[in-house]
Amino acid sequence: MNVVNATLEDLNGWLKLAAEVEYLFGPMVDDPNFVLALERNIHQNRAFCVREYDGSPGCSLLGGLLLSTSNAPSYKIGWLSVSAEARNKGVASxxxxxxxxxxxxxxxxxxxxxxxxIPDGMPARRLYERFGFIPLEESIPNGPEGGSRQKFQLTIAHR
Known part of the structure; x- marks a missing residue:
């Protein structure tokens, strides 16, 4: 399973992933701001994906992640999603x-x-905890579905 930089040919795959999780993240597919942000992240090599069967650009996506690097060495994972059929298969990891x-x-x-x-959010919380992310007590606005949100942080001092 290869993680690669997304290309504009992958845009439809990203939107398909987004459609699967809109009930948790809120409207994205028809939101021009989401599409523009996705295109900007792709152009800036901050959008990473796993393609089905390690295929070429434009293939179905198993998962995707957006990483904000503008404040390095403070980074932010802006979005991580895995397709329903690829969950629990190591894609997010x-x-x-x-x-x-x-x-x-x-x-x-x-x-x-x-x-x-948020029961459907528990796998994400467990994933971040397995990677050493620590939940913070920072107040975060509720999500579009009304459920709570929590900020997690990972500090890396050395490799």
Whole structure:
């Protein structure tokens, strides 16, 4: 399973992933701001994906991750999603492992994920915890579905 930089040919695959999780993240597919942000991240090599069967650009995506690098060495995972059929197969772990090799050391990586009152968000929380992310007590606005959100942070002092 290869993690690669996304290309504009992957845009439809990203939108298909987004459609699967809009009930958790809110409207994205028909949001021109989401599409523009996705295109900008692709152009800036901050959009990473795993393609089905390690295929060529434009193939179906198993998962995708957006990494904000504008405040390095403080980074932010802006979006991580895995297709329903690829969950629990290591796709999210592969994406996280990949971006962790790209960050400067020392660094901090933040992500806002689902609160513990969102059952469908528990796999994401467990994933970040397995990677050493620590939940913070920072107040975060609720998500579009009304559920809580929580910020997690990982501090990397050395490799």
């Amino acid at each position: 592969a994406l996280l492992n990949h971006v962790l090799t790209l960050v400067d050391i020392p660094s901090e990586i933040a992500v806002t994920t689902f609160g513990d009152d």
